[in-house]
Amino acid sequence: MTLDPRNTDPPRRRVTMEDVGKIAGVSQVTVSRALSDPSKVSKATLDRVRAAIKATGFVPNAAAGALASRRSRLISALVPSITNIVYSSFIQAFSERIRANGYQILLSETGFDHHDEEATVLAHLSRQPDAILLTGIHHSRETRRMLLASGIPVVEVWDISDTPIDTCVGFDHAAAARTVAEFAHDNGYRSAATITAADSRARQRQESFAQHFEAAGGAPVVDVDIGGPASIASGRTALTQILASPDMKSTRPFVFCSSDLLAHGALIEAAKRGIAVPRELAVMGFGDQDFAAALEPPLTSLRVDRELLGHRAADALIARIDGHPITDVTRISFEIALRDTVQLA
């Protein structure tokens, strides 16, 4: 099989605790103890064991440890996409907290398809994670079954569910969108449009926004579904479409975007066309990315504390693993980050 001449060495045996112990003059168990709980080993042997570890370059075998202890010290995280800054910054906060507790993260992207998720969940469960994080609250029947059967702690994030698989940490997207709808209406906007990416939570917000804006007396909301992931380019295209709609010719529409990236694209397109923001057109984003305040004009957005969300999700799992009782549902608050792309009444 091997064509590479350098590869003909006999497979080098890995250094085990047994080997380390032999050098230190102790048994394998003592080496194990020296590593897991040094206080149970005498100072003298501890030193000898440590010296032997350094001398041999011993690296513990976590697979063997996991098998014996039935704890993998691994936590699975499934997110739709890591190139989406919304999820990657969340994962960053989550990971940070998880690692601080001595766990490692097994990360996978699931896309936005529930079918893929099923296979991914199975692959992750085979690694015997001590807990698992899922994005969203909608999962296939089989996914739920597997998770329940595994018996490990599960946290569903980003959304709120009354019936989580185990626990959930997120916020109410419908309520958030309603807040935006009322904010728009209260400030005198009577015509509105939405730019929506292909994401179930984005869609949920769009529907809630439209419903409440219209209920408050606003004109029917024009929606542009970009049918894919958010980008600056799609934001530009979408605004172009919106402006082509006859309903929008009238007066100063309020454009609610499902992400700051889309809002950013809308701003660029508006500037290109010489449309004054916010005098002739209001733009609002979602997520309050760090670039929102650096745009020109600074973007008004709905702020969600993603870092807090990541930390809370990690805390929930750690608590569950340790057997501590915790609330099943944790709501993260949101607020409007008021800047210059919306004109107040």
Next chain:
Amino acid sequence: MTLDPRNTDPPRRRVTMEDVGKIAGVSQVTVSRALSDPSKVSKATLDRVRAAIKATGFVPNAAAGALASRRSRLISALVPSITNIVYSSFIQAFSERIRANGYQILLSETGFDHHDEEATVLAHLSRQPDAILLTGIHHSRETRRMLLASGIPVVEVWDISDTPIDTCVGFDHAAAARTVAEFAHDNGYRSAATITAADSRARQRQESFAQHFEAAGGAPVVDVDIGGPASIASGRTALTQILASPDMKSTRPFVFCSSDLLAHGALIEAAKRGIAVPRELAVMGFGDQDFAAALEPPLTSLRVDRELLGHRAADALIARIDGHPITDVTRISFEIALRDTVQLA
């Protein structure tokens, strides 16, 4: 320990191949075979085994498998940051290819500190990955030693080294920056500035750009080191600083940014100040993110095929794992994505 009354159930025993076999009327080994190589099992028993698996909800234990086979089917990836789109999009391409080959990814962020990297590498090696990916070619002595001792395939990405630990896939940053310097000079620019993020490769490019621009006869290059990760906000601030420099008052400077994000900030700041791009100021980015073409004016950038880089890195590892001979160093090409923020001679 447990205060939660729901948690008093006896720890539910996991379903094993033994259990599945008992139901299917075969031995544990046959179940194993049915899963790993169905062709070695008769149609009839295969059906019974599969039925039993479905009935029990059996999930294989990868830790046990890894221990017995000495193959974890896990590949480690260490990147500086996942919130940086440059790395996350690379990882996305890498993961995609890795998964297609039946491996899972253990991902960690290392920051830009070599000391953190050491601890992270050790943690990863303890999971017995079948291969490992590192970002960059500068690693501590101890990191190199551990990696070499582990005997697993290693790929270093993003940069080129003549003496890789094992293999490397990347491009020559100095050459890339030189290309930009010559491009600027050839098109009549005689004054230039750089905006540089805190990243060793960004710094390397800055130095190469300055050296070659000056060698070609350009004025001394003004550098603004933002001392942290790239952002639109820091790009704006940096351009402000550059414009304050007396050397820049003269004529039409060429601003080379270490990332598109910084260039984007520079464009926003220029627009705010009413500076015409490219007539009064040229701006060039690095990386050619997908938003570059959607900016106004569309951003000229140095394009690197990150997707190709991810795939090549994955291919290199897979080949090494399979014992196939491969070249140690793979160079990825780069090119200038010419758009409107630079005026040609």
Next chain:
DNA sequence: TTGTATGCGTTATCAT
């Protein structure tokens, strides 16, 4: 404080 014995759930080897 240290050691012995045992088992974790698979895969690999060798039989049948």
Next chain:
DNA sequence: ATGATAACGCATACAA
């Protein structure tokens, strides 16, 4: 085509 048996490297219970 199938099974018996022995590792794999560590942690846990128990003994000394």
